[in-house]
Amino acid sequence: MALTDLLAELIRRQFPCGGWSALSSSAQPALEPTSYSALVLRSRVRAAGERAYSFLLGAQNPNGSWPVFAGDDRDGSWVTSLVSIALRDLVPAMPARVKGIRWLLRTVGKEAHWFWKWKFRTSDRHVRFDPDKFGWPWFPDTVSWVVPSALAILALNQLSRSCCEFELIPSRVERGVEMLRDRACPGGGWNAGNGVVYGAAVAPHPDDTAIALLALHDRPNDPVVRSAVAYLERTGPTLTAPWSLAWTILALAAHHRPIILLREALLAIPDLLCIADTSTLALVCLALDHERSLTDLGVPR
């Protein structure tokens, strides 16, 4: 299996509108697969990439956020971070991206509100976390979770902090990083959101851990980061699912760990072209060309 075959399959799945659906059986263009695919194609297949950007720009909500799929409600969602990352370096997309970043800065996990902070401190203590350390929710009016917070940190870190309009970025990013550190699993790595529930340690997930590690790529000496990298190095060789393996390759590469064997394992997975999930197909492409992909994701090499 070669990267060119996977790219051809990705292009074959693109709708005339420029978007991709989450599953190959679906006719509903969605923003997550389109963002990953746009990142893959931006510098490789120009025409397909431009159609993808056109779709992304056209799908933006009036409030600056992006929906999960075409036709979704207009309140906004976690994919706003992903789209902002995908639009990176695209000059005509700058106004749309700025609106998206403004929305991200306005959006906080529900635990940031004093009432819920008080509730989580006093009566609702089965999930161990510090509500002072909050990040971003999957969609408005719910609490912070690891993946949307990590993606928001990646998106915000790509913007110039010298711009006075975005003076809030450093403090939001720092708060988000604190949240990620607070929610880490006791044995290393991250789960969807919490490390301990009802007194029991929750097992980490490779993909959640990898995405969090990408967001924390500039903190290699943090003990939480080191512990997560160690978990991913242990788990990576056991993975047989392309989504988790692809994220693991990107994260370990970002932390300067060897990934040659993992890359070989990814290429050896049978029927990669038949993967129904288009986001996974695009991620495999990103992982196989990880040097360029990390730059595109805003992770300096």
Place this chain on the structure above:
Amino acid sequence: MRLTRRDFLLASAALAAGASVSTPFFLPKCRSDRRPNRSRVAVLHAEQYCQQLGRILAEGLELFPLKLQGKTVVLKPNLVDYLPADIINTHPLLVLAAAEAFRRLGAKSVLVAEGPGHQRDTQLVLSQSGYQELLRGEKIRFVDLNRDELIRTPLRTSYTGMRELWLPRTVLEADFLVSMPKIKTHHWSGVTLAMKNMFGIVPGARYGWPKNILHWKGIQESILDLCATVPIHFVIADGVIAMEGNGPLNGTPRPLRNIVLADDAVAADAVCAALMGFAPDRIVHIREGGRFLGNSDQRHIDQVGEAIVHPTTPFRVVPEFRNLCAL
């Protein structure tokens, strides 16, 4: 005792606050009574997960007058995550046995569909839990409900206060939806059975992992709204090795050696709760579902197959749910 103006105002405020919190749940939320006159539940004995499950299940299904000719059957197992010593998910051999049985009964197509609530990598859950190989071997299609095409769906009841949800096309277009839960305890809802299993149809891509909105809107309320909106046509509950304690993820195995079949999800859950040593009417969604959705009252349930054996020791639960125990 003299009641001062200040006491009166404080008491009124407290009463109003209490009423605003508690009253909504007790007001009628269902527009129509959809309970069948009679429901049928079969408790089957199954010692272990093995190839004989196919025969046991086929014989059990003969106890129900199912007409599946030309129908699309969707099997909805409980696939939450993968953990070593996997007891948290519906066993794949049971799902395979169900698919073969429904094919033999004339179904046009049988597919398996689920949207894991904790793990975003559905393929990882499928491969690590043994599903992927079995489904591929039998050419059974799997649909990831976390990423399926979505349709805006008005809710038929208003326990959560939500008016609609985006739900997967695959489930909405199924002719025959089979809920296949793992029988286990749950630290937020007490139990996770056929009705709670429907959380898996709510798409993670839209609502997050876990499906956090359902927690904020009330787990019991969300179960009721979902089950009222998306009818469950049949239940096959996996209680061969059930789970007790800190479920849904960190519980411990509890051999129950039962498979429960039912043509009514409320009746199935009431019987499963009894098998766990719980009083069904102490589980909010079973009690409330018994008012309009199905039969929780044993007098309206035709019990076939094995007799219900109430355990001498109820399933262990987290402290908040100790009141569920019938003993």
